[in-house]
Amino acid sequence: MLSLIAKRATNTILPQFNNCSGGTNFVKSIAKMSHQASYETLSVTVPSEFVYHVELNRPDQLNAMNKTMWLDIGQCFENLNTDENCRVIVLSGAGKIFTAGLDFQDMLTLAPQLAEQEDVARKSKILYQLITTYQKSISALELCKKPILAAIHLACVGGGVDLIAAADMRYCTKDSWFQVKEVDIGMAADVGTLQRLPKIIGSDSLVRELCYTARKMPAAEALGSGLVSRVFEDKASMIEGVIGIAKEISKKSPVAVQGTKVSLVYSRDHTVQEGLDHIALWNQLMLQSEDFTTATVAQATKQKDTVFAKL
Numbered sequence: 202m203l204s205l206i207a208k209r210a211t212n213t214i215l216p217q218f219n220n221c222s223g224g225t226n227f228v229k230s231i232a233k234m235s236h237q238a239s240y241e242t243l244s245v246t247v248p249s250e251f252v253y254h255v256e257l258n259r260p261d262q263l264n265a266m267n268k269t270m271w272l273d274i275g276q277c278f279e280n281l282n283t284d285e286n287c288r289v290i291v292l293s294g295a296g297k298i299f300t301a302g303l304d305f306q307d308m309l310t311l312a313p314q315l316a317e318q319e320d321v322a323r324k325s326k327i328l329y330q331l332i333t334t335y336q337k338s339i340s341a342l343e344l345c346k347k348p349i350l351a352a353i354h355l356a357c358v359g360g361g362v363d364l365i366a367a368a369d370m371r372y373c374t375k376d377s378w379f380q381v382k383e384v385d386i387g388m389a390a391d392v393g394t395l396q397r398l399p400k401i402i403g404s405d406s407l408v409r410e411l412c413y414t415a416r417k418m419p420a421a422e423a424l425g426s427g428l429v430s431r432v433f434e435d436k437a438s439m440i441e442g443v444i445g446i447a448k449e450i451s452k453k454s455p456v457a458v459q460g461t462k463v464s465l466v467y468s469r470d471h472t473v474q475e476g477l478d479h480i481a482l483w484n485q486l487m488l489q490s491e492d493f494t495t496a497t498v499a500q501a502t503k504q505k506d507t508v509f510a511k512l
């Protein structure tokens with residue numbers, strides 16, 4: 202009976218996989234997709250094996266986040282999540298600053314769309330779809346199992362803070378500043394800053410001050426408050442230093458690193474016991490991986506440069 206079901210499934214569900222180039226190849230082609238993908242507003246390079254560098258790439262517009270960039274960000278991190286060649290990601294901005302946040306020009310195109318609708322429910326539907334689409338783009342960083350190291354230079358405004366708050370670690374140059382700018386444009390931030398920043402910065406009082414006043418927080422204060430973990434002299438030394446950290450991570454077992462990210466994100470939003478239950482379930486599988494044996498033997502025998510298979 203079971204073999205009959207399996208045969209039917211192969212004939213009905215799987216032909217589209219098999220027809221392309223075989224089931225296994227289909228899965229592999231998904232894993233390799235982001236290697237080939239290119240984006241209008243992002244530049245993706247591979248500075249070292251397993252280390253990807255994603256740059257916001259609208260330098261002439263100060264990397265202002267237009268609709269295309271929001272969508273590119275979501276797609277890019279979703280792709281990198283399944284890319285077996287990618288183990289760790291550095292996120293930075295091309296040009297003068299990291300990002301000027303939401304693109305004003307782009308937002309102007311929204312007004313006529315809303316004006317077309319007379320009814321509040323229809324207008325609200327347009328805005329709801331926009332907000333939740335942009336939320337998903339930012340959350341793609343958190344859902345991506347590969348650690349993301351944000352490297353910020355000069356200015357990180359509005360949507361930029363939403364973006365870096367969803368990264369794993371943050372680094373900046375000494376001339377950087379961070380601004381939760383949304384109240385200045387008459388809105389409550391709605392794509393992650395208000396949810397994630399309080400969990401990054403220990404002081405609830407400071408978070409509220411930053412969000413209510415929209416004042417610029419300088420690099421030294423960002424370091425002191427825990428928003429960034431290191432301040433670099435300039436952009437070039439920051440990119441070199443952050444890629445160096447990324448290289449270290451890329452040499453570790455991807456099973457271990459990805460499991461660690463998944464557990465940290467899950468545990469942040471759950472009780473200690475729920476987090477423990479979650480990692481127990483996760484590791485009852487992952488401790489059976491070859492990586493566990495390989496890494497343990499390497500540690501015990503002081504081997505260096507252990508090689509782990511792609512994941």
Ligand SMILES: CCC/C=C/C=C/C(=O)SCCNC(=O)CCNC(=O)[C@H](O)C(C)(C)COP(=O)(O)OP(=O)(O)OC[C@H]1O[C@@H](n2cnc3c(N)ncnc32)[C@H](O)[C@@H]1OP(=O)(O)O
Nearest residue numbers: 263265301302303304305306332335358359360382383392
């Ligand atoms: C559903 C929505 C979810 C997301 C919400 C997100 C909200 C936010 O992001 S709120 C924050 C929005 N951003 C801002 O308020 C920043 C505005 N810009 C600035 O404060 C300054 O430009 C900045 C400090 C970043 C840089 O100053 P600088 O003196 O170096 O440059 P400028 O001369 O001001 O600007 C140069 C040209 O860039 C244009 N520009 C700057 N910011 C934006 C932007 N956000 N969108 C579009 N264009 C921007 C600016 O107009 C100048 O253009 P031009 O005059 O043609 O040279």
